[in-house]
Amino acid sequence: MQTCYIETPLGHAKIVGDDNGVSSVSILDTQEELSTIIPETLLDCVTQLKEYFREERTSFDLKLNPEGTLFQKKVWDALHTIPSGKTISYLNFAKQLKDTKAIRAIANAIGKNPIWIIIPCHRVIGTDGSLTGYAGGLYRKQWLLNHENDYKQQTLF
Secondary structure, eight states: OEEEEEEETTEEEEEEEETTEEEEEEEOSSOOOOOSSOOHHHHHHHHHHHHHHTTSOSSOOOOBOOOOOHHHHHHHHHHTTSOTTOOEEHHHHHHHTTOGGGHHHHHHHHHTOSBTTTSOGGGEEOTTSOOOOOTTOHHHHHHHHHHHOSSOOOOOO
8 A cells, every 4th residue: 555645725635545546535633744756556646636626626536445344335435426516414315325224324334434525425414404523523524515615605804
């Protein structure tokens, strides 16, 4: 596995992967030394993340290789169906998966998503519209949702 660290508006991102694909992307709460050389296997991921943060990309086209159970991978695959700029409640997401009885297991799988941003778990919210659970912190979830929103709130002053 190869690793690199890049700067993002949310903090330093740690990207891990190999020839089989990207296995994790997370935003750290620490300031790691940024990579001066990006491994070739991670270059596409770094490029697409930078384009996403510059608002030049709304979806990703990467080979992904997250480690998880078959159930978790099914949930993570389904997260890709949520369009950029849109959100869905955990309940409606469970209905989309035709498995409302497994809502807790689905929420748990969402919480274990190892490839933040690219597998858009941040687009799943509470039934009442509230932001609930995000491994990177709710402020990052809010930032990502605002970033993806077509309507940008302008400041008054």
